[in-house]
Amino acid sequence: MTRVLHISDVHVEEGFSEVPWTRFLDKRGVGLANLLLRRRRHYADAPRVLAAMAEWALGAKVDVLLLTGDLSALGTRPELRAARRALTPLLETVPEVVILPGNHDVYLARDGAFEASFGDLLRTDLPELAVDGVWPQVRLFGEDLAVVAIESARPNPQIRRSSGRTPQRQLEALAAIFAHPALRGRLTLVATHYALRRPDGSPDSRHHGLENAEELLQACADLERGAFLHGHIHRRFFLQGPPLPLPLFGAGSSTHRGHEGGWVFDLADARAEVRELSCDAGAFSLSEVRATIP
Template sequence: MRFLHCSDVHMTADYPSLPMRPLGWRRWLAMFEQTVGGRRKAYARAPATLATIAQDARRWGVDHFILSGDVTQYALEPEFVLARQALGELAEDPGRCTIIPGNHDVFTPGSHRSGRFARHFGQLLHSDLPEHQREGAFPFVRLVGRDAAVVGLLSARVPVVPGIASGFIGAEQLEGLAAVVADPRLEGRALLVVVHHAPFTPGGGADHPLHRLRDAKALIRLLRGPRFAVLHGHIHHRYHLPATAERPHVFCAGSSTQAGREGYWIIEVKEGLVVGGRQHVPGGPHTPAAAEAHA
C-alpha cells in the first residue's frame, strides 16, 4: 500500500490588497515574516504546487493522501478556499484523504472559534471507530484497505502571541490513542499516526521549547516498532527517522510547497508494517527525487 504525505503547504492570501484593520494585531505582527522574512515570495506558487501534488497522488495510484497541517499561512478564509480549490475532489473523500490542522490554521482566536478549518475540511474528520474520539473529532481513525489505518490527532492550539508555536495533544486524546492501539479490530494493521508538531528534530532530539510538541514522550511511549509511524510537519525540513524497538518510524514532510524545497513522501506499507518511504518532487518522474533520508 502507498501513502502520500505532504505538509505545511501555507496557502497565502494577497495581504497587501486586504484592509489592515480586519486582519487583527496578530497578523499585523506576522506581516514582518511575510515581507522581510520572505514567506510571501516563498509561497507565491503554493496553490499550483499543491494542485500538482494532488495530481501526483492519482498518478502514483496512492491508497491515501495525508496533509499534516498548516494548510494556510494565517488562517484567513481566502487561504482555506485556495487549498480546497487546489485539492479538488480529493478533499471530498475521507476514504482517500486525511487533513489535520496546524498551528497556522488556528492562528487567531476568531479563526478557531468560528471553526474555519472544519468549515472547509470537516468532511475529512469522520472516524471509522468513533468510540475512540475524545476531544471533538480527535483521535479519528480511518481504515485503509486491510493492512493499515490512519489516526488523526490534534496538537495545534491558538498561540498566546505570534512566535509561540508549541503544541500538545493532551491526556484525553492520548487515552483515546491508547484505546486505538489496543483495539483488536486493528490487529495486523500498520498505524500511521498524523500530528502536526514534531516529536523529534532531524537529529532525533527534542524541538526547542517555543516550537515543540510538549507531550512528545507520552506519544512515543504508545507507538514503538515498525508497525507504527508518526507523520508530521511543522519543521520545514524533510526527514525520516527509522523505527527502533523504542520508537516508531517518524516522517517529517517539511514544507511541501516552499520554493526550492518542494516535495513529499511516498510511504510504503506491507503486511501490516511500515517498510519505508521515498521523497519525490511535485510533477517529477516516477523515480525517487532523492534517496531515503535518515537525518
C-alpha cells in the first residue's frame, strides 16, 4: 500500500521581524495589517500543528507528503525559511515529498525566495517532458502512483487580487505526460495550488481563481484514472461525478485553528481510498472512507 498525505495552505506566519520595514510599503503593508489584525489568531499555532501532524504521520506510515502551496503569508525570504523550519518535522518523517508554491509564496515577485527555501525538494522523474524548469514535476512512486505537479501561482501586486494561471506551455505538456508509458496503469494525482471548482461546484471568481481552470480541467479529462488535488480555498472538500471528468480534492487550510488536517489517499490494488485527516483536542485521526477512486 502507498499512503499519501495531502495538506495545503499551512500559512506559517513567522519571520517578519527579519524583514526590513521598507518591504512593507506596498501590498505587503496591507497584507501585514490584515495578518496582524485578523489572521494571526488562526495561524499562531501552525508550527505546533505541523509538529503534531509529523508525529501522527510517523505512526500512520505516510509514504508521500503533497503540499499544494501557501506555505507563508507574504512570501518574504525570512518567512519561507520559517516555513521550512516548521515543516522540517514532517519532511524528516515522510520519505517522499512533492511541493509547489501558492500565490502567497510568490506574493509580489517571483524573486527566487520560494526556491531558496524549498528548491532542493523540486524535482521531476521525467525531465525530458519538463517545459518551465522542473515544471510540470512528474514523480513516480512504487508501481501504482504518479504525481503531476503544475506551477500556476503568480505574483499579484494588485490589492484584492489573488488569481493564477496555468502557463500555456505546462498545459500543453500534459497530453504527452499523461500518455507517457511510465504513467500507464498508475493512478495519477494532478496537483496545483488553485481550485478548479468551488465547494458548491461553481467556478471560482476572476479575482481569486485560476483563469484557465476550464482548460486545465479539460486537459485532465484524458486521464484514465486519477484525481485533481489543490489548496487556495480555505475549506476542505471534494467533488466527484458528472459533469466533472475526474474527482477534485481541496485540502483546505491544514493549520487553520479548528480546521486542522487534510486528505489521506491509500493506494492498493490500483484503487485509492480517501479519508479525511482531522484534529480533535490536539490529536490527529482519520475518518472512515469518504471517497474511492476506482
